[in-house]
Amino acid sequence: MQKYLIKSALVVNEGSIRNADVLISNGHIEKVQSRITEIDTNVIEINAEGKYLLPGCIDDQVHFREPGLTHKATIYTESKAAVAGGVTSFMEMPNTIPNALTEELLEDKYKIGSQTSLANYSFFMGTSNNNTDEVLKMNSRKKDVCGVKIFMGASTGNMLVDNVMTLDKVFRESEMLIATHCEDERIIKANYERLKKDYVDETLFASTSSTASAVGGQT
Numbered sequence: 001m002q003k004y005l006i007k008s009a010l011v012v013n014e015g016s017i018r019n020a021d022v023l024i025s026n027g028h029i030e031k032v033q034s035r036i037t038e039i040d041t042n043v044i045e046i047n048a049e050g051k052y053l054l055p056g057c058i059d060d061q062v063h064f065r066e067p068g069l070t071h072k073a074t075i076y077t078e079s080k081a082a083v084a085g086g087v088t089s090f091m092e093m094p095n096t097i098p099n100a101l102t103e104e105l106l107e108d109k110y111k112i113g114s115q116t117s118l119a120n121y122s123f124f125m126g127t128s129n130n131n132t133d134e135v136l137k138m139n140s141r142k143k144d145v146c147g148v149k150i151f152m153g154a155s156t157g158n159m160l161v162d163n164v165m166t167l168d169k170v171f172r173e174s175e176m177l178i179a180t181h182c183e184d185e186r187i188i189k190a191n192y193e194r195l196k197k198d199y200v201d202e203t204l205f206a207s208t209s210s211t212a213s214a215v216g217g218q219t
Helices: 075-084 103-116 132-141 164-173 185-218
Strands: 004-013 016-025 028-033 044-047 057-062 087-092 120-126 147-151 178-181
Touching: 057 075, 075 087, 075 103, 103 120, 103 132, 120 132, 132 164, 147 164
Parallel strands: 004 044, 057 087, 087 120, 120 147, 147 178
Antiparallel strands: 004 016, 016 028
16 A cells, blocks of 8 residues: 655644654554654655644544435535544444344444545444434444444434333443433423424514504504
8 A cells, every 4th residue: 555754844742833844655654753864765755844633533424425415416426525524433323224223233333434434434323213223232332333322312214212121221221322312202292392482483473563554554
């Protein structure tokens, strides 16, 4: 694999900025030193004098819309945008279409990532009220699955988890990182109905007031 030697960069790392050279070999940072003299004729030198060199950022919550909504975005297009902005690793959410609620569906996303992603990738396993067996399979995949996602308020498809028994089982038995939307579906629905009623009442009031003003202006 090609070697790269980045020369005279302003390396930003661990709370400091220093002028240094960086040698990259086989896709990994091999050396960071004040001055590196590389005799390998295959090395490609990059002059970074006066430029900042930052570690790649990790975005732990992205929605890349593949599969199901590829007219909006794909793993390829969004990973390309991520890399252009300095994000070199991402963790993608399960509320695609279909939802990633089984090991097989999750694996489909990993296959797409292996073929098209330009950045390092991982994907969250989705949770529903009735897929705890699938979720707990992820205990054996801790090295390549970034975590389990729980939507406690309604989301895309069958991804509302409001069953107390389901929540208890996942939190007790899952060995994965668990990321949650800590919401209450009953409160969400009640607030929605209240706001909808207020909006209708206000719209009706505004409409009535405007009509009355117009009539008043004509008389």
